[in-house]
Amino acid sequence: MDYEEPQFFRVMQYAATADRDVIDMVSGNPDWEPPEALRDALREYAGLDPAAFQYPASDGLPELREAIADRRGVDPDQVVVTVGTGEANYLAMARAFERDAGDEAILLDPVYPYYPGKVELLGGTQRLVPTARDGGIDLAAIREAMSDRTALVMVNTPNNPTGAVYDPDAVAEVVRLAERHDALVVVDEVYDRFDHSGRFESALAIDSPNRIVTGGFSKSLAITGFRVGYAITPPEHADSLRARHMLVNVTGPAPSQYAVHHALQATEHEYFAASRELLSDRIDAFTDALEAAGAEYTTPDGGFYVLARFDDFPGTMANVERLIDEAGVAGMPGETFGTAREEWIRFALVTPRAREAAERLAAYFE
Amino acid sequence: MDYEEPQFFRVMQYAATADRDVIDMVSGNPDWEPPEALRDALREYAGLDPAAFQYPASDGLPELREAIADRRGVDPDQVVVTVGTGEANYLAMARAFERDAGDEAILLDPVYPYYPGKVELLGGTQRLVPTARDGGIDLAAIREAMSDRTALVMVNTPNNPTGAVYDPDAVAEVVRLAERHDALVVVDEVYDRFDHSGRFESALAIDSPNRIVTGGFSKSLAITGFRVGYAITPPEHADSLRARHMLVNVTGPAPSQYAVHHALQATEHEYFAASRELLSDRIDAFTDALEAAGAEYTTPDGGFYVLARFDDFPGTMANVERLIDEAGVAGMPGETFGTAREEWIRFALVTPRAREAAERLAAYFE
Numbered sequence: 118m119d120y121e122e123p124q125f126f127r128v129m130q131y132a133a134t135a136d137r138d139v140i141d142m143v144s145g146n147p148d149w150e151p152p153e154a155l156r157d158a159l160r161e162y163a164g165l166d167p168a169a170f171q172y173p174a175s176d177g178l179p180e181l182r183e184a185i186a187d188r189r190g191v192d193p194d195q196v197v198v199t200v201g202t203g204e205a206n207y208l209a210m211a212r213a214f215e216r217d218a219g220d221e222a223i224l225l226d227p228v229y230p231y232y233p234g235k236v237e238l239l240g241g242t243q244r245l246v247p248t249a250r251d252g253g254i255d256l257a258a259i260r261e262a263m264s265d266r267t268a269l270v271m272v273n274t275p276n277n278p279t280g281a282v283y284d285p286d287a288v289a290e291v292v293r294l295a296e297r298h299d300a301l302v303v304v305d306e307v308y309d310r311f312d313h314s315g316r317f318e319s320a321l322a323i324d325s326p327n328r329i330v331t332g333g334f335s336k337s338l339a340i341t342g343f344r345v346g347y348a349i350t351p352p353e354h355a356d357s358l359r360a361r362h363m364l365v366n367v368t369g370p371a372p373s374q375y376a377v378h379h380a381l382q383a384t385e386h387e388y389f390a391a392s393r394e395l396l397s398d399r400i401d402a403f404t405d406a407l408e409a410a411g412a413e414y415t416t417p418d419g420g421f422y423v424l425a426r427f428d429d430f431p432g433t434m435a436n437v438e439r440l441i442d443e444a445g446v447a448g449m450p451g452e453t454f455g456t457a458r459e460e461w462i463r464f465a466l467v468t469p470r471a472r473e474a475a476e477r478l479a480a481y482f483e
Numbered sequence: 484m485d486y487e488e489p490q491f492f493r494v495m496q497y498a499a500t501a502d503r504d505v506i507d508m509v510s511g512n513p514d515w516e517p518p519e520a521l522r523d524a525l526r527e528y529a530g531l532d533p534a535a536f537q538y539p540a541s542d543g544l545p546e547l548r549e550a551i552a553d554r555r556g557v558d559p560d561q562v563v564v565t566v567g568t569g570e571a572n573y574l575a576m577a578r579a580f581e582r583d584a585g586d587e588a589i590l591l592d593p594v595y596p597y598y599p600g601k602v603e604l605l606g607g608t609q610r611l612v613p614t615a616r617d618g619g620i621d622l623a624a625i626r627e628a629m630s631d632r633t634a635l636v637m638v639n640t641p642n643n644p645t646g647a648v649y650d651p652d653a654v655a656e657v658v659r660l661a662e663r664h665d666a667l668v669v670v671d672e673v674y675d676r677f678d679h680s681g682r683f684e685s686a687l688a689i690d691s692p693n694r695i696v697t698g699g700f701s702k703s704l705a706i707t708g709f710r711v712g713y714a715i716t717p718p719e720h721a722d723s724l725r726a727r728h729m730l731v732n733v734t735g736p737a738p739s740q741y742a743v744h745h746a747l748q749a750t751e752h753e754y755f756a757a758s759r760e761l762l763s764d765r766i767d768a769f770t771d772a773l774e775a776a777g778a779e780y781t782t783p784d785g786g787f788y789v790l791a792r793f794d795d796f797p798g799t800m801a802n803v804e805r806l807i808d809e810a811g812v813a814g815m816p817g818e819t820f821g822t823a824r825e826e827w828i829r830f831a832l833v834t835p836r837a838r839e840a841a842e843r844l845a846a847y848f849e
Contacts, residue, residue, distance in 0.1 A: 157529075167515060168512075169708075172510070200566055200732045207731050234726075235730050238731075342734070342737030343736060366570050370735075370736035
């Protein structure tokens with residue numbers, strides 16, 4: 118396994134050592150408060166008997182699995198609690214490849230960089246398929262790309278980096294195509310709580326043995342460091358995911374799972390609505406300033422990323438470093454997300470200084 | 484990946500539903516107190532800014548990596564913090580196989596059941612090599628088994644289940660053999676704090692690019708559920724371990740790593756000495772009662788497992804279930820640890836009722 122330092126660490130390090138004030142819009146780390154109940158639960162956990170500090174069930178604390186199943190409307194047997202959504206994706210993708218049903222993964226371009234990394238780790242080959250101009254699913258392109266070699270189609274909605282919320286009918290059609298080609302569709306819904314469009318529908322509504330849904334609490338509870346995610350899998354694949362999870366990690370972290378379970382019990386709809394509203398305000402402030410500056414940009418239907426394009430300033434690492442040094446704003450080069458957004462730069466709205474950042478960009482490109 | 488319900492869950496479930504009082508000596512979950520500083524640190528963490536709840540560095544909180552490096556006398560660059568020792572073993576074993584240097588893993592019999600499971604997951608083939616009658620390394624047997632097909636030799640000292648503490652010279656010789664055959668030796672030292680013999684020496688003393696050491700805090704700090712372990716790797720393999728760790732799990736749990744780091748800073752030698760003494764007393768009580776009953780047993784040099792053998796009562800799952808029902812003591816069948824201890828039953832001394840358990844066994848076999 119070759120190790121390529123992830124570009125996003127490289128940008129963050131560059132920004133951290135810059136000789137000026139830099140507004141960090143690189144990572145996907147929420148900067149807002151987790152639910153108070155999460156802090157309380159962690160304090161409570163710290164006082165429990167030693168037995169509570171030992172291995173939880175490998176597939177997750179039973180009460181957490183039940184809470185997830187309840188919220189997602191599935192049977193607890195279908196839920197495997199994982200070390201973040203990252204591990205859930207890894208387990209589901211591994212399942213796709215181990216079935217002797219092809220070695221090719223269809224990834225949608227622009228692509229979240231961990232997906233091609235995982236495909237390579239698992240010995241698969243990737244095939245990048247373009248999305249529509251607006252970031253939506255291009256069914257014709259997917260249909261054309263699929264063959265008996267296809268083992269996996271990876272779908273992420275709401276999407277990082279485009280902010281697209283996929284049409285549920287299009288996702289259902291991708292699953293139908295996958296059934297025909299004996300492929301699995303893994304739908305990563307980690308941004309499901311950040312639907313600004315009102316049009317997001319979980320792929321759990323699609324009844325198919327070829328569909329696995331992944332998700333987690335890193336973004337929705339603002340705790341990327343806690344490492345609590347999950348896969349929801351049809352019975353056909355549940356044993357495989359459980360076995361690999363156990364052999365790789367034994368089990369996930371009990372303190373995190375305990376805290377997340379209690380936070381879920383106590384967290385009302387209002388918490389998630391407040392996060393969405395906070396982001397919505399930042400999106401408005403950021404895109405208004407970009408608009409005033411005459412830049413091209415996306416207004417996300419979901420998630421918390423905005424893509425922006427500036428004239429004669431492609432989304433290369435060199436240009437991102439120039440923006441850090443000369444404008445005091447750090448984003449992610451579009452070239453790190455496949456080929457489809459090489460002209461663009463991604464900005465994560467995980468800072469209260471979003472408007473100020475856009476104004477800096479406007480002044481710089483004036 | 485086929486999923487076989489781990490035998491140890493099966494035994495624990497059987498014991499939990501038994502219609503009588505059962506002394507649980509199945510799992511490797513410590514029943515004693517973690518350091519008080521660990522509880523304090525978790526409470527402190529619960530009050531930190533949201534930034535502390537986000538992704539730690541993928542290879543671990545820098546201050547934790549430094550603390551581990553410091554204690555182990557290595558450079559922090561060689562330390563990768565993992566999701567328990569289980570993930571550290573997985574990463575190191577994967578590295579052994581990915582080098583195109585053979586597909587065979589030499590495992591010492593009796594064997595910790597996760598090792599063959601991981602070998603299978605990674606597409607390797609296992610070769611069980613017997614240990615000496617006392618559980619020590621049989622160098623001649625290993626020498627004979629090694630060939631150019633050998634990619635990996637898995638070593639665990641202090642050993643689960645035999646309690647053997649390997650002769651450091653023998654481990655060094657295994658590493659020399661591995662160098663000759665282009666194999667890696669992974670030395671799992673998770674029980675390093677439970678050396679009752681005074682003879683344990685870490686394989687870190689062996690300077691070789693073919694040696695990776697794994698360890699963790701699950702046992703030494705009595706927190707199997709926290710999921711904090713580590714691999715210490717020569718520079719040649721560091722990138723591979725880091726890349727796979729990142730692609731599988733992104734990073735480990737921040738609350739756990741924070742708590743472990745603070746516990747390490749505050750935990751004196753006395754804490755570990757007290758755990759050892761507690762276990763030592765339990766070993767004495769348990770083996771004295773077995774001795775009085777005329778049973779054959781091992782007295783562990785390290786770790787917290789005792790193997791016992793009773794006349795005409797082999798270590799099968801059926802017999803272990805009989806012991807639960809008829810004697811009220813739950814152990815692990817020797818047949819689950821390879822072929823070398825099929826006549827034996829393993830008892831984990833993670834209960835204050837060790838003497839009572841041995842007395843129950845004595846009465847049962849009288």
